[in-house]
Amino acid sequence: MSVLPIRTFPDPVLRTPAAAAGPDRTDLHRLVQDMFETMDDVGGVGLAAPQVGVELRVFTFDVEGRRGHVIDPVLWTSGELVTEPGEGCLSVPGLHYNPERYSEAVVTGVDADGQPVEYRGQGLLARCFQHEVDHLEGRLYIDRLTGEDRKDSRRRLRDRAYGQVSGTTQADRAKSVNSSFGGAR
Ligand code: ZN
DSSP states (O other): OOOOOOOOTTOGGGGSOOBOOTTOOTTHHHHHHHHHHHHHHTTOSEEEGGGGTOOBSEEEEEETTEEEEEEEEEEEEEEEEEOOSOBOOTTSTTOOBOOOEEEEEEEEEEOTTSOEEEEEEETHHHHHHHHHHHHHTTOOGGGGOOHHHHHHHHHHHHSTTHHHHHHHHHHTGGGOTTOSSSSOO
């Protein structure tokens, strides 16, 4: 197993919709193990394969004691659109915003053995599922911001200094305690 480098904005792999993993299970166990190790190494609560440069529909999560992985996920959302403070992303280090997300989510798919899985989440777990499935569509959480948050994020991402902040924050990632998906739990 190995800890994989995490791709950060503006790496184009983060904007590329991932391909279905399909029935070929070759290398998927290894990929999932490496993703867990990488996610744990940085204290993240979720990680999608494109974030480690793999364009396949796979994500891992570890939220409030719920831990798992889903291959070729299908997402259903329900409940209300809610905002919770401090959503972040390992691939957009240093920023935290509050995009609206549905309060409940169900995700189905298969595991690395090809067995069907289904996870139901509320609150942070539901938010995590929506965040990770977005990654598989080539979408980042900053795309979901509106109003002042949207303006602010665009300004910061345009800022030439962001590259430096990004590099610094990568090294210091585990300390970003306010992040839902970008730091320590
Ligand atoms: Zn993310």
